[in-house]
Amino acid sequence: MGGALLSFLLSYPEFILAAACFLAFAAIRRARDSRRLAAPVPVSWPVVGMLPFVVGHLGRLLDAAAAALPELGCTFMFRGPWLVGADFLVTCDPAVFRHCLVANFAGYDKGRDFAEMFDVVGDGLLVADAASWAAKRHLAASVFTSAAFRAFVLSTVERQTRRLLVPFLDHAGGGGGGGGVVELEDVFMRYSLDVSYTVAFAADLDSLSVASAAEPFPPFGEATRVTGEAVLFRHIAPAGWWKLMRWLNVGVERRLADAKAVLDEFVYREIANRRSRPAPAVAGGDDLLSMYMASPIDPAMSDQTLRDAAVGFMFAAKDLIAAALTWLFYMICTHPHVEAKILDELRSLHVAAGDARDAAPMVFDADELRAATYLHAAVLETLRLYPSAPFEEKEAVGDDVLPGGTAVRKGTRVVFCLYAMARAEGIWGGDCREFRPERWLTGSGGGKVRQEPSYKFAAFNAGPRSCLGKDLGLSNIKVAAAAIVYNFTVELVAGHVVEPKDSVVLHTKNGLMVRVKRRETA
Numbered sequence: 092m093g094g095a096l097l098s099f100l101l102s103y104p105e106f107i108l109a110a111a112c113f114l115a116f117a118a119i120r121r122a123r124d125s126r127r128l129a130a131p132v133p134v135s136w137p138v139v140g141m142l143p144f145v146v147g148h149l150g151r152l153l154d155a156a157a158a159a160l161p162e163l164g165c166t167f168m169f170r171g172p173w174l175v176g177a178d179f180l181v182t183c184d185p186a187v188f189r190h191c192l193v194a195n196f197a198g199y200d201k202g203r204d205f206a207e208m209f210d211v212v213g214d215g216l217l218v219a220d221a222a223s224w225a226a227k228r229h230l231a232a233s234v235f236t237s238a239a240f241r242a243f244v245l246s247t248v249e250r251q252t253r254r255l256l257v258p259f260l261d262h263a264g265g266g267g268g269g270g271g272v273v274e275l276e277d278v279f280m281r282y283s284l285d286v287s288y289t290v291a292f293a294a295d296l297d298s299l300s301v302a303s304a305a306e307p308f309p310p311f312g313e314a315t316r317v318t319g320e321a322v323l324f325r326h327i328a329p330a331g332w333w334k335l336m337r338w339l340n341v342g343v344e345r346r347l348a349d350a351k352a353v354l355d356e357f358v359y360r361e362i363a364n365r366r367s368r369p370a371p372a373v374a375g376g377d378d379l380l381s382m383y384m385a386s387p388i389d390p391a392m393s394d395q396t397l398r399d400a401a402v403g404f405m406f407a408a409k410d411l412i413a414a415a416l417t418w419l420f421y422m423i424c425t426h427p428h429v430e431a432k433i434l435d436e437l438r439s440l441h442v443a444a445g446d447a448r449d450a451a452p453m454v455f456d457a458d459e460l461r462a463a464t465y466l467h468a469a470v471l472e473t474l475r476l477y478p479s480a481p482f483e484e485k486e487a488v489g490d491d492v493l494p495g496g497t498a499v500r501k502g503t504r505v506v507f508c509l510y511a512m513a514r515a516e517g518i519w520g521g522d523c524r525e526f527r528p529e530r531w532l533t534g535s536g537g538g539k540v541r542q543e544p545s546y547k548f549a550a551f552n553a554g555p556r557s558c559l560g561k562d563l564g565l566s567n568i569k570v571a572a573a574a575i576v577y578n579f580t581v582e583l584v585a586g587h588v589v590e591p592k593d594s595v596v597l598h599t600k601n602g603l604m605v606r607v608k609r610r611e612t613a
């Protein structure tokens with residue numbers, strides 16, 4: 092049948108020409124109609140599909156998607172170039188989030204394509220599906236919810252904030268009366284690497300120390316950075332392209348292979364070191380590797396499982412925390428009244444504690460910050476507008492129909508656009524684009540933090556696959572933010588433009604250049 096059709100079309104090329112003209116005219120009409128809409132929407136052209144929309148908005152795809160999605164009813168099928176199989180469904184509709192991530196969880200997998208793109212985490216939790224995911228999740232939950240591990244994470248956060256972050260900013264801000272200029276996103280990337288490295292391996296990397304901050308990233312940190320870039324490249328480039336590059340071992344794929352070798356060498360050596368110790372000391376600590384090695388759930392855990400857990404943890408936590416801190420400080424710099432309220436709250440906590448730690452600098456711990464509801468609201472509002480993972484993706488396990496009636500065929504990739512959801516008036520109201528921590532607080536005088544359903548505020552994902560480190564991540568952000576706001580003033584360098592980068596983690600395009608100065612009245 093297919094062969095007969097092909098030979099017919101080849102015998103009468105005018106049919107192909109006529110069909111292409113018809114599709115082109117239809118696309119031109121749709122393109123003209125779309126100009127009447129409030130924002131440009133993608134139009135599917137013959138052969139290239141909606142690729143021109145992507146090319147035309149390169150570098151600002153998230154904002155383009157945020158403007159287009161509400162015009163298209165919040166869900167639409169993105170058509171890639173013909174014959175490349177690059178079509179996918181995009182949505183910012185909370186009802187669709189709820190359906191795919193919560194109600195029909197088993198109907199949507201991460202899928203093999205995602206696992207292959209993110210193969211640096213091996214066969215770990217972040218890419219596993221079905222029964223394999225359930226077993227890994229059970230094991231991970233036993234570690235992440237254990238009191239010993241949580242206490243170790245929180246004490247590490249406080250310790251690294253006190254010994255690395257605050258002294259570094261103090262040093263950077265010591266440049267004359269006007270303070271010093273630093274690129275804060277780089278500071279947060281180093282800080283976050285140092286925290287998660289210690290949490291994973293109970294050793295200090297100190298990439299943010301005053302002495303080493305002028306140095307390039309340590310090889311382990313550089314390997315995680317290169318890997319993030321390569322995963323993004325694999326999301327953007329056609330699969331055949333990056334697979335060919337992988338086969339040829341060139342370009343970004345070659346750098347990825349080198350980065351993986353660095354990660355493997357380090358983690359396997361660490362595992363071997365620990366295995367060579369006498370039995371009672373093999374695990375013994377409260378760091379991630381020790382906790383996994385001592386887990387009664389899988390006493391005969393292979394080295395590869397341990398390696399995948401440790402590397403997966405670095406990717407689950409590190410960059411997401413750094414991105415959240417970066418956008419929080421961009422918001423604080425551009426909303427001085429928010430900074431003033433956070434500072435008031437922290438000062439009242441300090442006074443209420445009545446403690447004797449008047450010797451500056453002050454570092455609050457996670458327990459003390461439990462009462463800092465305004466700071467908590469500012470962090471949530473940052474993650475609403477600038478979710479560290481701006482989109483989530485899944486693959487339909489079978490045919491399905493979404494709320495609203497869109498039919499989904501088996502194998503369709505679904506991209507959940509959190510960044511766009513935050514900017515949809517129908518979902519977050521007319522002031523959705525404003526940074527307003529108050530929207531998270533009940534009552535006019537502050538009070539408690541409001542709960543939003545996870546399918547509407549999906550920064551930590553929704554449903555059974557929700558983030559296992561949500562509370563720890565939030566505490567980490569608050570401890571670092573409180574230490575900075577309380578001890579320093581941070582001002583955006585005049586003329587520096589801060590914009591989101593099209594990326595799997597919401598980094599900035601040009602970093603966050605700020606002037607840091609020791610706060611005189613801290």
Ligand code: HEM
Pocket residue numbers: 216217228231235407408411412415479480483484549550551552555556557558559560561563564565
């Ligand atoms: C601002 C900080 C964080 C944010 C925004 C965040 C967000 C997320 C998101 C969106 C996912 C879903 C990923 C996916 O399925 O594609 C996730 C999963 C996960 N997160 Fe977090 N996370 C943060 C910090 C942390 C921390 C500190 C930890 C560990 C201590 C952690 C552990 C995990 C784990 C283990 C998963 C995998 C869950 C699963 O697949 O079953 N996260 N996180």
